[in-house]
Amino acid sequence: xxxxxxxxxxxxxxxxxxxxxxxxxxxxxxxxxxxxxxxxxxxxxxxxxxxxxxxxxxxxxxxxxxxxxxxxxxxxxxxxxxxxxxxxxxxxxxxxxxxxxxxxxxxxxxxxxxxxxxxxxxxxxxxxxxxxxxxxxxxxxxxxxxxxxxxxxxxxxxxxxxxxxxxxxxxxxxxxxxxxxxxxxxxxxxxxxxxxxxxxxxxxxxxxxxxxxxxxxxxxxxxxxxxxxxxxxxxxxxxxxxxxxxxxxxxxxxxxxxxxxxxxxxxxxxxxxxxxxxxxxxxxxxxxxxxxxxxxx
Numbered sequence: 040x041x042x043x044x045x046x047x048x049x050x051x052x053x054x055x056x057x058x059x060x061x062x063x064x065x066x067x068x069x070x071x072x073x074x075x076x077x078x079x080x081x082x083x084x085x086x087x088x089x090x091x092x093x094x095x096x097x098x099x100x101x102x103x104x105x106x107x108x109x110x111x112x113x114x115x116x117x118x119x120x121x122x123x124x125x126x127x128x129x130x131x132x133x134x135x136x137x138x139x140x141x142x143x144x145x146x147x148x149x150x151x152x153x154x155x156x157x158x159x160x161x162x163x164x165x166x167x168x169x170x171x172x173x174x175x176x177x178x179x180x181x182x183x184x185x186x187x188x189x190x191x192x193x194x195x196x197x198x199x200x201x202x203x204x205x206x207x208x209x210x211x212x213x214x215x216x217x218x219x220x221x222x223x224x225x226x227x228x229x230x231x232x233x234x235x236x237x238x239x240x241x242x243x244x245x246x247x248x249x250x251x252x253x254x255x256x257x258x259x260x261x262x263x264x265x266x267x268x269x270x271x272x273x274x275x276x277x278x279x280x281x282x283x284x285x286x287x288x289x290x291x292x293x294x295x296x297x298x299x300x301x302x303x304x305x306x307x308x309x310x311x312x313x314x315x316x317x318x319x320x321x322x323x324x325x326x327x328x329x330x331x332x333x334x335x336x
Contacts, residue, residue: 053153054173055092055146058121059139060160061132062100064112071120073164081169084321088173092152093121096142099129101236106132113160133232134239136268140221147211155214159205161293165316167324168193168290172208174325175286178332188212189282194314196285200261204269206291216279217272220254224271242266254278287331288317288324 058074060067082089095117100106117126127142139157146152154176156169165171172191179185190213192203225231228247232238247266251274255262258278263270276283292314317324 052088052091053151054088054156055094055152055154056156056158056169057094057096057142057146058117058124058158058160059096059098059135059142060113060117061098062106062109062113063161064109064116066161067113068116068120070158070160070162070164071116073162073166074158075120076166077164077169080166080321081173084170085173093124094142094146095121095124095126096138097126097128098133098135098138099131101132101232129233131233132236134230136221136225136239136271137231137233139268140218140225143209143214144218147214153211155209157204157207157209162205162291163316164193164206165290165318167317167319167321168206170321171286171288171290171324171328172206174328175284175332176208176210178328179282179284182332182336184282185210185212187280187282188214188216188276189284190276192285193290194285195287195289196283199264200283201264201269201273202283202285203291204272205293213276213279213281216281217275220271220275220278221268224268287327288319289314290317292316 056074056078058070078091081091097110097114097117100110114126114128117124127145129138133141143155143157146155154173156172158164172193175191176185176189179189179191188210189208190202190210191208193206193208194203196202224247227250228242229235230239230242235241244266248262251266251271252262255274260274260277263274273283275281319327
């Protein structure tokens with residue numbers, strides 16, 4: 040198990056920011072730029088979160104010289120742009136399910152941390168994104184709606200009932216609700232790249248579909264619409280009664296023009312044809328959030 044290194048940040052508050060990165064140095068640099076602007080806005084409006092701990096979780100290289108070069112570039116950018124962050128690096132490419140599970144297990148082992156702002160490495164955040172996620176989370180907590188855990192995506196809930204995973208707030212109870220199912224998912228279908236190179240990308244979609252559909256049926260839930268770790272986490276959350284929510288406006292977008300999150304299939308599944316960031320000033324967006332919470336209560 041890799042150690043969290045370069046522990047230079049004093050813990051403040053109950054929330055950490057976790058950035059998951061792999062082999063896209065240019066994309067990571069752009070994502071960090073938008074994260075920095077959002078952290079600055081958060082510090083101005085919610086000073087109790089100034090200096091919130093940052094964890095950068097890097098998946099390791101595949102067994103090629105080019106992959107090792109890219110991972111080294113990613114690490115250099117991460118350390119240069121966030122020198123106070125804790126950097127967690129895998130020695131080999133394990134795939135997102137294994138990296139995500141290990142990272143959040145370690146993070147939530149700390150009793151001081153009860154929420155994580157999880158960001159993937161190829162997105163652009165609205166300046167108000169982190170503010171909005173924490174404001175909505177605080178409101179839900181105060182209303183007593185989060186006893187079984189809560190998850191908030193930085194975009195409206197998708198048409199198929201899924202949440203936005205590329206920028207997501209998750210609390211410790213929601214993470215604990217996923218641990219057993221994710222461990223079974225990874226073990227049953229041999230998805231850890233430490234045991235087989237490229238295992239997650241080579242997963243048996245048909246077998247996973249049969250397995251997850253049986254779990255959903257036994258719980259009286261709709262079958263997951265996919266075989267990714269995102270869909271498995273959502274199945275676990277629904278089985279455990281975790282509250283799933285989205286912000287009423289889009290506060291994150293995928294940078295690729297025709298990446299996996301800007302395709303006709305994605306539009307049909309989510310009901311969102313184009314990803315347009317909300318760029319309203321915080322005072323106006325905060326009123327929209329307050330109205331949203333009043334309407335849902």
